[in-house]
Amino acid sequence: MAISGYFTCTAITAAIAFAPAAATAKVIDQSDSGFTVAHTVQVAATPADVWKMLRMPQNWWSKEHSWSGDAANFWLDSQAGGCFCEKLPDGGSGVGSVQHARILFAKPGQMLRLSGAFGPLQGEALNATLTIQIKETPTGSALRFDYVVGGYMRFKVAEIAPAVDKVIGEQLRGLAGALGGALSPTRDEKTDEGAGKPTADAPDAQEEPGLDAAVADLVKEEPKTEPE
Numbered sequence: 001m002a003i004s005g006y007f008t009c010t011a012i013t014a015a016i017a018f019a020p021a022a023a024t025a026k027v028i029d030q031s032d033s034g035f036t037v038a039h040t041v042q043v044a045a046t047p048a049d050v051w052k053m054l055r056m057p058q059n060w061w062s063k064e065h066s067w068s069g070d071a072a073n074f075w076l077d078s079q080a081g082g083c084f085c086e087k088l089p090d091g092g093s094g095v096g097s098v099q100h101a102r103i104l105f106a107k108p109g110q111m112l113r114l115s116g117a118f119g120p121l122q123g124e125a126l127n128a129t130l131t132i133q134i135k136e137t138p139t140g141s142a143l144r145f146d147y148v149v150g151g152y153m154r155f156k157v158a159e160i161a162p163a164v165d166k167v168i169g170e171q172l173r174g175l176a177g178a179l180g181g182a183l184s185p186t187r188d189e190k191t192d193e194g195a196g197k198p199t200a201d202a203p204d205a206q207e208e209p210g211l212d213a214a215v216a217d218l219v220k221e222e223p224k225t226e227p228e
Helices: 009-018 021-026 047-054 119-123 157-178 187-194
Strands: 027-031 034-043 074-076 083-088 096-107 111-115 125-137 140-152
Touching: 021 034, 021 157, 027 157, 034 157, 047 125, 047 140, 047 157, 119 157, 140 157
Parallel strands: none
Antiparallel strands: 027 034, 034 140, 074 083, 083 096, 096 111, 111 125, 125 140
16 A cells, blocks of 8 residues: 555555455444454464564564555554654655554553554544454464544545555454464354354454453443433
8 A cells, every 4th residue: 555655545546446345344333434443363373472573563564554665664662652653764854753653552462552543544633543452262362453443534434444454454464474374263263254253262342351440441331222
């Protein structure tokens, strides 16, 4: 999606046009004011190894979704308030930098939450949150990326959401690849996927096990009854 070191609306259009139809299935919610995309994968790595790799985006975040065109320019400070940033090499007028996101919550081996509108969304009046959950499994770890975007933007949600979904999915695949590759789903998990249900081992966006109630802000609320 990056062209000549930056993101463009033309590239977004191309991503929409050539994205596989299955990519849009991961847009789990959308409205006129925003959308949510979610992706899960399982890897053979331990949660500790996943966490170590998460802190090195230069090894897994795609250079195609950078401003400099070189993944080596990424870095991440995995403490609250820290930066997921990118260095812009000196082009003759000095070294520049980009903040892709800032760290909101970091619990090693369990969850990393970042606030940041990626790529062309950065120029819009949006709030965007990427929650990365890690759950230990008998074969390694299950990972889930949830990216929630809301606010005002000049893109049409129905068009931008599938493109963003494709980008977020690509980053999770990059992370899985850096950890040795994704594990194949079991027969039961394939059945669940075909039915549109999350896998048994995948972290649930509505439940963040191990988190204090004060920060479990994704816990499902009881449905509200409408007045008669």
